Amino acid sequence: MHMKLISKAAISISTLLLSFTFFENLIESKPLFAKDFELKEKISNPSYKLGPGDRLEIKLFQMESFNKVLNVLPDGTISLPRIGTLYVEGYTLKDTNLLITNKYKNILKRPIVYINLIQARPVRITISGEVQKPGIYSLDLSNDSELQNYSGGISNRVSSKGWPTIIEAIQKAGGLTSQANLRNIILKRKINKNLEETIDINLWKPLKNGSSIFNQYIYDGDSILVQKSNKLRADELHIISRSNFTPATISVNVIGEVIKPGIQTLRSNVPLTEALLSAGGLTAKSNKNGIKHFRLKENGTIQSKIIKYDPTTKINEINNPVLLDRDIIMVPKNSLAKTTDAFRTILEPARPVVDSISIYRLFNN
Structure with missing residues (x-):
């Protein structure tokens, strides 16, 4: 009998110790959990703080004459019946409620205050x-x-x-x-x-x-x-261009030997080949292997590269780069067109003389 009592006592003490250890761990873990939760809450959604332009509705329970709708003034204050001006800029709604309640306790026995944010400031x-x-x-x-x-x-x-x-x-x-x-x-x-x-x-x-x-x-x-x-890869630029983070179009200036030279409005981050197609394509006088691509950099310098045009080329940095807003594409003339134009320039001043001789011959025949 004596041994049974000792055994029961030992079991009770062990149970008590286990219970104490469990609750001790539970109590110790609570502040850690609460702290972590408060930090996460603070980062994602901090308490709203009042400022100039906020519109408030303030009511006192069973005291309709004290109810008021007002704006927080540019100096961060509000004015309430019987207690006057209070500075509330930077206060949360909870802190403002406590401030107003404490002020009304000086003139009322048990004031119950309600605050609603009717319209938040920009x-x-x-x-x-x-x-x-x-x-x-x-x-x-x-x-x-x-x-x-x-x-x-x-x-x-x-x-x-x-x-x-x-x-x-x-x-x-x-x-x-x-x-x-x-x-x-x-x-x-x-x-x-x-x-x-x-x-x-x-x-x-x-x-x-x-x-x-x-x-x-x-x-x-x-x-x-x-x-x-x-540096962004071409595939990354393509993904970003389809998002609602970027403008849907860019402006690129295509000049030189194209059918429709001028500023082309294109989808964001399209390749060079699409800009040339938008300009109507190349003329017969164009130099396909000498197309120049210009880009104005942020430091004011101009980056340029020579591109060999092939309409079947996939997007790549060398011969079919992704275009950016304000890029310039210049399509030069080929060697034959340059030579022909040079002869035409040389003969241009002689045309009035040739035309005069032709007219003279016409009247003398």
Whole structure:
């Protein structure tokens, strides 16, 4: 009997120790999990902070005379009955509710405050780097964006509704340039006066693999930097050109021995052969092996190369490169055409004399 009691006591103590260990681990793991969740929550969707232009509806329970609809003023303040002016810029809705409640406690016994954000202010952001029109933009909950090429031709219009995202911000800036690095887009956001958060965004994977996209929401004061890619392959340019990140068309100037010389409006990132076809094809005087391709680089220098034309050539960097906006293609004359034109130039001044002799002979016969 004594042994049974000792055995039962030992089992109870072991069970208690196991339970204590389990709950100790559970308690220790909770803060870690909560911390990780809060960090993820903070990165993806931070709490909205009030600023000038926000429209608020503020109500007090069973106090209709205190209810008010107002805008946050340019100085970041609001004015409420009986308590006067309050500074709310940078406050969350929860913090603003607490501030107003504490102020009304000075004159009311148990104030119950409700705050609704009726209309959010436009989101002001900065976009720089490899976009068509870098600058400062203002986005609201309903946007119409125009994807443009460098020449300013509107290619297509994109409409969106709801809270603005990074993709809509890029579209608002006219879309990406042909040198944009979709694998390295940097979003910077101020958490407070002394802390800035940096988020790296990769938009290439969804385009390439069809994987789910993390279309980051943007907030007032955010800045977006689209990095430059050192070199994109022809197949990558083709994939990007079909997306809604870039303008649908580019402008290329085709001059020289083509049927219809001039500026050609083409689909983004098409090869050189398509530009020549758009210009009506080559004339009989053209030099197919001496076509010149010019490209103005960002540093102001001009890159040029000589191309041997073959309409059956597939896309490649040597003889059928992918064209960019503002490229120039010059088709020169062949040797025979140059020689013929040279003789014509030499004989051109003698034509009036020859014509006079012909007229003299006509009247004297």
